[in-house]
Amino acid sequence: MSSAADRRPATPMARQILEHHSLLSRARALPGEARFVLAVLTLGALVAGAGIGFLVVTGQLDGRWYDLRDLGNATAHFRGWTQRQGIHSAVPYLVTGLLGGIAILSLVGGWLVIGVWAERRLIAKFQIRQGPNRVGPFGLLQPLADAVKLLQKEVLIPIGADKLLFFLPPILIFIPAMLGWGPVPWAPKMSYADLNVGVVYTIAISSLGVLAVFLAGWSSNNHYALLGAMRTVAMMVSYEIPISISLLAIVLFTGSLQLSDIVAWQAQHNVWMIVLLPFGAFTFLFASTAEINRTPNDIGEAESEIVAGFHTEYSGMKAGLFLAVELGNALLVGAMMSTFFFGGYSLFGLERWIPGYLIMGAKTFLVYFGFVWLRATLPRFRLDQLMAFAWKFLIPLSIIQLLFVAVESMVVVQSGLPGIVTIGGSIIANAALTFVGVRAWANAIGYSPKEMASPPIMTNGVGGLRAAEQIRAAS
Amino acid sequence: MESPGIILAFWVLSAITVAGCAMVLVARNLVHALVFLVLAFLGMAGLFLTLSADFLAVAQILIYAGSIAVLMVFAIMLTPLAARDNANSLYLLPALASGLGMAAIVSFVALVTPWAELKGDALAQNDPPTTVAAIGDLLLGRYVLPFEVASVLLFFALLGAIVLVHERGSRESQ
Amino acid sequence: MPAGPHQLDGHRIAARLGAALPGVVTRATQEWVEVAPERVQDALRWLRDSEEFDAAQLSNLTAVDRHTHFEVVYHLQSLDLNQQVVVKAIVADHEAPSLPSAYPVYKGALLQEREVYDLMGIRFADHPDMRRLFLWEGFPGHPLRKDFLGIGHGQTSGLQRFPNEDLANRDRMMNAGNLTSQDMPREAGGSMASGGH
């Protein structure tokens, strides 16, 4: 893969940067006592892990308050304890509510920090760079340094801006980004608000961000911002439809709008929705990238065209909030994606031993990694291409898929046949739709990428217009 | 089981909604008016929540705060030569009169209608009420005809919009 | 020989051009053909459309200030025949020079003529967009003119004499291998030669 020349830094400065934070060199630099302590700590951690693992496997933890595979246990025990103590029932509600709120905020905040770092490091790796590696070990403190930097920067307000509305959007856009985490099921009984209308709630919350984006673009009194806002609004409105339809297909299968039910259905049937509904998963992923303004659909803040789109005029922590929300939304979509399509906290029975939230977190980060990958690789669509893709391709095919699923779900629920037959049949039918139908539809609307790519003609001659015509005629 | 918190929330949300609506009337700036309208919509969604109509609340956010507001955004953006500020209204008095009339009618209906309230044991049994299924049953059962009529009406509105746009587009291309 | 490898003889072009458009050619040399300034467009159009010269592309357009007049130089080339034609037009009026634009013949003249206008001050008639290109509107003067920031006492800009150059000893000067940079006295106070170290 990489030759020796690849690894050899070109200049002494590069060499210095590379070697500055090498883990090996740091370990070598440690004194003997520190190395001993480190070894003991590692050993202790291994032993403790093995002990906990034993307790979990033998089922001795089940239902205890310290059974941390599911924080719902702890809450239930706390509620029971307060009841026995005769404390008013409002207190545990308030306490658990507050704790949950703080948990979501800190979780999202922590993830943002990790997400910023991970995105920068990953993209650096994709781009054969080093990435941030100066602040803290492996550059881990870089996001904090960035946040501090943003906080102390001056917040500029353009003279022509609408002061009130210029102030609102960073806050307005932050609220739905936080609210969206409400119904995410982290483990069987572990979600902040397991709404019975969770799917609709998710869509509703995601549609609120549009308004903040529009206000940001409009109030900045800047053409770039306005263009970005209009693009984003048009795109979000278009892409909410395929998202809704693809989620509707899931709802038809599971028969519930509750996110925990959707996960439970996937766990119960041992099938992930991405296998059952590959086209739905693609639609959701693609439309989500449009909703959250990420490559290849980041036309709302297309850097090479409209500078930074709707948040061109924002500076300091306001811009920081926009960036944080963008990243938080990517993580939220990762969580939604893993809930809807990757079986949520379930992992084919392994959730018995591994805490659900760890599985969920791993899946979320995998999807997030996918977003980073896309961002590092793909160019950007044009607005009209994106709109055409939504209206001519995703929406019709989603509706066709919905018709398929309507029939399949009837069969699954009412035929009484074993699941392997009905669900297996559905998988085959949907896969056929995805791989045959998509191609047929693409042909029908006249899309043929292979014909578009054509290498240049190689010639040895020299000439002008006449030679050009000859070459074109000959090829 | 009306806890004081719910009652407090109800009044606060009502105040927000009413204030939002009033500001829509007062605001001289179209976009400001839009923001207050969205605030009123959100307050209304909150009211639905306090009344245990969670599906309705979510639908309110999805349709009104999400889609209708965006539609208005488009309307504002695409209005040619729309200045930032509203002009002085010529119809202040008629508008006030008709608005008060509407408010009177709505209040009258709300007061007179014999609401099918759940009380006592019935309320206790239906906790939490599953509104989604109930709404679905009602829409596709008892009220199927109005529902379908509304769908057809919306469908024709959609067709009409397409026809209008299409005609213009084809004329341009000729 | 300073002429390019595929550059056509000016006399030959002059003969043909003169035959086709009488009175256009005013002078011709080995390297270029000089045309009457008011008929530049005709000459260029004829050269572009002629079978023999097929000067399809305006390769370069620039101007030279000759103190009393301007020379506008057109380097035309035929891609198919792989040959180059050099056309010059003399603009006699040094104070308010003006010339027909080549833009109706060659679209490629658009920015080159603007550049010449900006730096030399030659106005091109029927140019669609005769504005300054590099300098801002209202910049005083046209900097590539020889009299821009004119040097007094009858001198002109341009290095007439290389500083520290031993004019008396021409042989030594042109003797290859004798002149390396070490030979040049560095400490010759503020000379231009030491500027390039």
Place this chain on the structure above:
Amino acid sequence: MTTVNEPYVLNIGPQHPSTHGVFRLRVVMDGEVIRDLDMIVGYLHRSMEKLAEERTYTQNIPFTDRADYLAAMSNNLGVCLAVERLAGVEVPERASYLRVIFAELQRIASHAMANGTLVSDAGAWQTPLLYMFREREKILDLFEMTCGARLTTNYMRIGGVAFDPPPEFWPALQELLDEMPARIDEYASLVVDSEIFLARTRNVGVISAADAINGSLVGPALRGSGVPWDLRKAEPYCVYDRMNFEVPVGRHGDVYDRFMVRLEETRQSVEIIKQAVAQIPDGPHKTDIPLALRPPPGEVYGRVEGPRGELGFYVVSDGTPAPYRFHIRAPSLINLSLLREMAVGVSLPDAVVALGSLDIVVGDIDR
């Protein structure tokens, strides 16, 4: 039912991510569609042509580095060839080969930059750019090895080149040449096979062959339109007549073709360098010329095929050590002649990509 559209003015630049320098487009837009376009340049104008009239010919070589700072070698070569022809200076053969090697290395570096920024303009988040920078970096290392500078090399001299490459230059060059074809395939698989890139660049910024010739387009922009015009073939300078290479020409004249032409030219450049390395003779690397070179009165238009196309130097001598007139025919500037035709009537993203495909260098435009 009519709608009144309000056109508005958008200032793209002078500082904008896709203008590649201090370059400003004043665009009248109707929604997303460009209705009129005016380019405003000169933010980097240093009046090199005036400065040149006060310097000797050798002192003028560093100016050309700064003109097109992404292709310093090619610019050096162009001015040296022009002045050599004017003064009748003979160049040793080894120097000619070295010039070919360095000019082609510069072409690879410059095309890497051009294609990378084009893909960035199309929205890729810098990845292709940085991949292409990897090889550019190695080429700049080679430059640094040879003449101590990476960007503004000032390497060519009238009568040869400044230095003979050090011994460690040749193995490093060989290593680069060996890995280069695989690297180019890597770019191709990263970018060319991407359907998004195809959708963004196909049938965008189309220029017909006739328009391209009439509009004085040169270089990859001209060849992308299908015209097989390459000065290395048409008017071989240095030792290009001994090299065996092909000229790529595009099929449609769109952005994609210009991109592909550059990519293929990179391959051909590698081939040329391989041949030059195989053929290079021993001998002196420069002829000594007087520092105060006095070419006989006369004029010359010397041109080379730079990475951006025909790079001309129109030099008028009056027999003094300084040129009487020193004009640089800048391909970046003249390629912009057709920008208005390309950009008016298309949407903003297309215009950005079309501008990127012309591969402008603001230093070259303004000089």
